[in-house]
Amino acid sequence: MLDRRLIINFDWPTLVTAFLISCIGIFNIYSSTFPHGGTAAPLFLKQAYWLILGLGLVIFVLAFDYRTFVRYSYPFFLLCLLLLILVMAVGRTTSGSQRWLSMGFFSFQPSELTKIALILAMTRFFTEKEDPRGYGLRELGIPFLLLGLPILLIFKQPDLGTVILLLLIFTSILLFVGVRFKTWALLGAGVAAAIPILWIFLKEYQKNRLLTFLNPDLDPLRTGYHISQSKIAVGSGALFGKGFLKGTQSQLHFLPEQHTDFIFSVLAEEWGFAGCVFLLFLLLFLISRGVKIAKTSKDRAGATLAIGVTAMIFWQSFINVGMVVGILPVVGVPLPLVSYGGTALVTTLAGVALMMNVSMRRFMLSP
């Protein structure tokens, strides 16, 4: 099974980039949770363990042909749905949202896993049901089911960020598999019509929450306050930053989520514009590798898979950084590979490994 060509074509640039980004993440978690008191293991160390685990997973994913994973994607998808239901039943609640499964010494977030499950399941569907005329609404029934079920469960938690991400990943894949223009128009019209209807059914507090997402000034005490603090943190970093562990905003712990969703503000404060550009270029490189892998893939499964993973990394990066710098509403989306969170790190690394898998096996296609 281990072909010489696999070693020759090993995608070192992608792996090294992903590893570098993860290390930047650990450094910033170190800073944002400083000082590390208490008896529990410091979070940056936990994240390092997760990174080692993730690298092991990368080797595992690379050992098999990616089409094997695509073949088992439906059972995997069902497993994810079951885990999401389990979360609802016995999940751990933190700050009002129920999204964690406690597994003894660590917690686990099934909604993260669902992103990969959706990408794999859609890959399988669009590989098996190829339609050269382009898909119409009727043919898209199963994909909508694949999207709708997890979205309903995750919306209940509630985790609006992941819901939005799944929608974006779904739409991005549709863009590439070929959907008829008429269908796009219908979908667009459908979404536009659904929004006011949904709005009527929402409760007053739900409406307020959504409005706050769009306009944080409506909640100056929490979301709006976080935005102000985040902007000050980012801006005060100036060109070269205040230096490692020297960020006054970060070290005063203004932001409750500064090691997870707002980690970019810590980087921006301590490393300045230069540091931001460095990290963003690494992310951009990873994304463009993904686009290239999709483009050069010799089969439909590989291309769809690479598109899905790339879309996941891109949208997550854009929404997260956009939120931290105050140009996008605050939805809880982690920065891929950088934010603290074991499940998210391992899932993203698994996605990167799938991309590499497609890239490595592009010259040895045998159906």
Next chain:
Amino acid sequence: MRLKLDKNLTPEISKAFLLANIIIIVAFSLIFSRLWYLQVLKGDYYRALSENNRIRIQEISAPRGTLFDRNEVPLVDSFPSFDVSLYRQDVPDMEALIRPLSRILSTPEEKIRSRLEAARGIPLHQPLKIKTNITREELAAVETRRLDLPGVVVDVVIRRNYPYKNLASHLIGYLGEISQKELEQEEFWNHKLGYLVGKYGIEKKFELDLMGENGGRQIEVNAMGHKIRVLGQAEPNPGNNLHLSLDLELQKVAEEAMAGKRGALVAMNPRNGDILAMVSKPDFDPNLFARGISAENWKSIVENPAHPLQNRTIQGQYPPGSVFKILVAMAGLEEKAITPETAFQCTGVHPFGDREYRCWNKEGHGWVSLRRAIVESCDVYFYQLGMRLGVNRIAKYASAAGLGDPTGFPLGLEKPGLVPTSSWKMKKFGIPWQAGENLAIAIGQGYNLATPLQIACTFSALFNGGNYYQPRIVQSIRAPHGESLREFPPLILRNIPVSSGTIEFVREALWGAVNSPSGTGIKARVEGFSVAGKTGTSQVVQKKEGKSEPTSPDLQDHAWFACFAPSHHPEITVVVLVEHGGGGGTTAAPVARQVLEFYYQQLKRPPSSPAHIAAQPTPARLDEG
């Protein structure tokens, strides 16, 4: 970014890749230009903001919901108070601050230090309450010395006030500073150290309804901590109002009648379970807690041997004494152990085994039938009846009438009382039931225990037609502008299976106990109002020789009186217990009379006669209740 397209791609897919590349480039350009703007163009501005000072949240406290009595009279109000908080990040030298602060606020330095120690885990930018409700003089001192007190801020906070002080204090409860344990609870996610929350009574039970939601201002302050401008404001949401079943005027009369005594009083509407008045003495002033209770005050309350924090109406368990006889009488009639005509001879003493069981009346009652046994509370009659029935048949009726189980009082903390049976005793002590114990049980002594509220609920249920209502204290919760959010309709928990013939017989006998010259409850008589009731005297220690003169007030008997009026169609049930009060007829009955008299005057009802009841004891009429 490479835009050149591979040859083998279809035109559609090529277009998709082009679109994807455009989206990626636009997105990253947006972020880069935003970062350029924030970090390079405005970098100095934000650097200054982050160094000199910061954006802060200034809280606007939400007014707590009000409690209203049944006639919409507010039972609580509020007053503005001044709290001193500390922004630790603005304090260059904490040691140099603690001394002047301690002097100005007349708070020991150690107290400030322990406060700082407790707040170690809280981010430095969050304000820390140092002292609540400072005096005007302290306020003036802080304001004039502001420049020497960096990081010290005075907030205006709306505080709870209890204008009627000790009135219904066990029901209303009190507030206290939120504890670390409470802070970790999910429902208090919105709370911070230093907040006041309900700790007892209604204030605690309905905390989430009453608390409302604090608002605040996001402000920009300068290096001195002074406000430069307001960046955003969220108005506080006031808490919701509770509408209680309590009748303030009746409560005042009940408090007055119980003044100086130790015990409990419950007045309720037997037709729906509404608590009209509830008194437990001794009591406390909830204002002491709301203003931050001093160590001495707290000590004097907690260490008081009379336990003023105990709500005796639901937590005091006492032997019901002769009040219990009505259940024994009902058991006797229902089980056909006796008829109303059955007579026993009372010589003032009843020998059984090697002991002599005495009647309270040393002279003896002579031959007594059931009615007279109830009216004059003859113990010997009930000794004989108790022997005929046995403990388990008595327990059957006592349990069916609601004794031995919590009443479902909505504020919780309730004690269940006790209805003993032979199997209960075997399980508890491993000793079989002794025949002599039947005698004690029959007059409500022995293992029997009941709370005053239980007796009130049982009396209400027996004489309202058999419906046992859950006691109701909160009728509805309403939003500040009056919209009803939650209603608590009357709730029937069970029906009491006693025939109406038996009930009517006992009802008439209880009328006699208050209204006939030989009745034990004559001191509860209200001219024009047909009161029916039963006295009770529960022994604190088993006395070997009947009524000996007690040497210490703590060994005196507890006095009971349970009554309802008007007797044929009750609208109010009153139960009084006076701890160590002596005889029920002499101590408890006059207390009940004051409440009934006031109630009657308030209503100015036409009087009703007992002849009237005897003529029409139809169940249909009773079912109206």
